[in-house]
C-alpha cells in the first residue's frame with residue numbers, strides 16, 4: 001500500500017460519523033442510494049457505455065464517443081435491463097456525461113409542456129426511441145436574452161394552411177442549440193407568430209430539419225456545428241438558418257394557443273406559459289449541472305489535499321499534508337459545505353416546481369411569478385457560486401490541478417456554462433429583483449441595477465441557508481450526522497457573511513467586533529470539520545469511473561495514476 005493510500009486510510013479512521021448514513025440522506029433515502037449504485041454498477045461494468053478518460057481525446061472523438069455510448073445505452077442497455085427512458089434509473093444514467101442532453105433534457109420535456117395530447121402522441125414515442133432526435137432552438141445569433149427581440153418568423157399561409165418559417169437576416173439564424181449541429185433531425189423552434197401582418201409573439205413549432213433516411217438537411221435548411229467551445233465537447237451546439245421553410249398548420253405546438261384553419265388565433269392559457277420550459281430547466285438542472293459538479297471537484301481536491309505532502313509546519317518536523325494549512329482548509333471546506341447546503345436548497349426548488357405543475361394541471365398558474373423569481377435567482381446564484389468554487393478547488397491542487405489528469409478542468413468547463421444558458425445570470429438576477437422588489441421606472445431601475453443584483457444574491461443566499469437549517473432541524477438522523485450537518489450549515493453561512501462584511505458594516509447590521517467574531521467562528525469551524533473532511537466527500541459516493549481523476553481516486557494512489565496517464569499522451573507515441 002502506498003504512503004498516500006495509508007494517509008487516506010488513517011484519515012478515514014478518524015471520521016466521527018456514519019458515512020453511509022450521510023450518503024443515504026444526501027440521496028433521499030437508502031433505497032435511492034441502492035438504485036443509484038445499481039445503475040452505476042451496470043454502467044461501469046459495460047465497456048460499451050462506461051465512462052472513459054476523455055482528457056486525451058480530440059473534440060470530434062469526444063462527440064462521436066458520446067453519441068455512440070448514448071445510442072448503445074438506449075438501443076441495447078435499457079432494453080437489456082428492462083428500463084424504459086422514463087424509469088428512475090435513467091435519471092441517474094444522465095449523470096454519466098452522455099450526448100443528447102438537450103434531446104432528452106429539453107426537447108422531450110418541452111414537447112410535453114407545449115404539445116396537445118395528439119401532438120404528444122405523435123412525436124413522443126418517436127423521440128423516446130430516438131427515431132427522431134430533437135433540439136430546442138430558441139436563441140439566435142443576434143438575440144438570446146431578449147425573447148421579444150427574436151427575429152425568426154412563422155407566418156401563417158391561410159391558402160395552404162401552412163406556416164412559413166423564415167430567418168430574415170443573418171442575426172436571426174438560430175445559434176447555440178445543443179444537439180443541433182450534426183445530430184438532430186427535428187427542432188422545437190421558437191419563432192414570432194405572424195397572422196395577416198399582426199405579430200402574436202414567440203410560439204413553439206415542430207420543424208423537421210433533416211431527412212429521416214439520409215440525414216441530409218431538408219430544402220431551405222442550412223445547419224451545422226458552431227465550432228469549438230470552452231467545454232460541452234460531447235454536445236454539437238449548432239446553427240440553423242431557415243429560408244422560407246413550410247410546415248403544416250398542425251406543427252404549431254398548441255397546448256397553450258392555436259391557429260384555426262381560417263387563421264383565427266385562439267389562446268388557451270397565459271402567454272407566459274411559453275416561458276414555462278425555462279422555469280422548469282432552471283429549477284431542475286442546478287443539481288445535475290452545478291451542485292453535482294461542485295461535489296465532484298470537492299471530492300478530488302479534498303482527497304488530493306490529504307495525500308499531497310508539501311512543506312513543514314514546524315522546522316525539522318516531517319512534511320505535512322497541505323490540508324494542515326489553514327489557508328487550504330479555507331479554500332476547500334466552505335465548498336464542501338456549499339455542496340450540501342445548495343443540494344438541499346435545489347431539492348426544495350424542484351419540489352416547488354413539481355407542486356406548481358400539479359396546480360397548473362388544475363389550470364392554476366398563480367404561483368408562476370413567484371416560481372419564476374425563485375428559479376431565476378437560484379439558477380444565477382447557485383451556478384455562479386458552484387463554478388467559482390470549482391475554479392478555487394482546481395487552483396488548490398497546484399500544478400496537477402491544471403492538468404486534465406485531475407478531472408477538474410473538464411468539470412469546470414461544463415459547470416460554468418450554467419451561468420449563461422437558460423438565462424444569463426445577471427439578467428436572471430434582475431428578473432428576480434423585479435419580481436421580489438417591484439419594478440420602478442426604467443431609469444431609476446437601470447441606475448440601481450448594480451445594487452439590486454447584490455440584494456438578490458443576499459436574498460437567495462438567505463433562502464439557501466434557512467432552507468438547509470430548517471431541513472436539518474426536521475431531519476431524523478444520528479447525533480454525529482446532525483452535528484456535522486449543523487457545522488456545515490454554520491460554515492456556509494459564516495463564509496458568506498465574512499465574504500460580505502462590508503455590506504453588513506455599511507448598514508450597521510454588524511459591529512466591527514461582531515465581524516471579528518464571525519471571522520474567528522469560521523476559522524474555528526474549519527478546525528472542527530477538518531477531521532471529517534474525507535468522510536464528507538466520501539459520502540457523495542462518486543465512483544472513480546465518474547470522477548475520472550488521477551488526483552481524486554478513492555485509494556489515493558495519485559502518483560502512479562498521474563504517470564500512467566501522462567504516458568498515454570499521443571505525443572509519447574513516438575520519440576522525436
Ligand SMILES: CCCCCCC/C=C/C(=O)SCCNC(=O)CCNC(=O)[C@H](O)C(C)(C)COP(=O)(O)OP(=O)(O)OC[C@H]1O[C@@H](n2cnc3c(N)ncnc32)[C@H](O)[C@@H]1OP(=O)(O)O
Pocket residue numbers: 101102105106136138139144145146147148178272275276278279285289368369372420421422423424427431435
Ligand atoms: C440536461 C440538460 C443540460 C443543459 C443543456 C443546456 C440547455 C440550454 C438551453 C437554453 O439555454 S434555452 C434558451 C434559454 N433562454 C433564456 O432563458 C432566455 C432568457 N430571457 C428571458 O427569460 C426573458 O427574455 C426575460 C429576461 C424575462 C426578458 O424578457 P422580456 O423583456 O420580454 O420580458 P419582461 O418584460 O422582463 O417580462 C414579461 C413578463 O413575463 C414574465 N416572465 C418573464 N420570464 C418568465 C419566465 N421564465 N417564467 C414566467 N414568467 C416570466 C415577467 O415576469 C413579466 O411578467 P409581468 O411583470 O409583465 O407580469
Ligand SMILES: Cc1cc2nc3c(=O)[nH]c(=O)nc-3n(C[C@H](O)[C@H](O)[C@H](O)COP(=O)(O)OP(=O)(O)OC[C@H]3O[C@@H](n4cnc5c(N)ncnc54)[C@H](O)[C@@H]3O)c2cc1C
Pocket residue numbers: 102136137138139142143144145146175176177178232237417420421422423424425426427430
Ligand atoms: C453551453 C450552452 C448551451 C446552450 N444551449 C442552448 C440551447 O440548447 N438552446 C437555446 O435556444 N439556447 C442555448 N444556449 C444559448 C443561451 O440560452 C444564451 O446564450 C443565453 O440565453 C444568453 O443570451 P446571449 O448569449 O444572447 O447573451 P446576451 O443576452 O447578449 O448577454 C450579453 C451581456 O449582456 C447583458 N444583458 C443582456 N440583457 C440585459 C438586460 N436586460 N439587463 C442587463 N444586462 C443585460 C448580460 O448580462 C451579459 O453580460 C446555450 C448557450 C450555451 C453557452
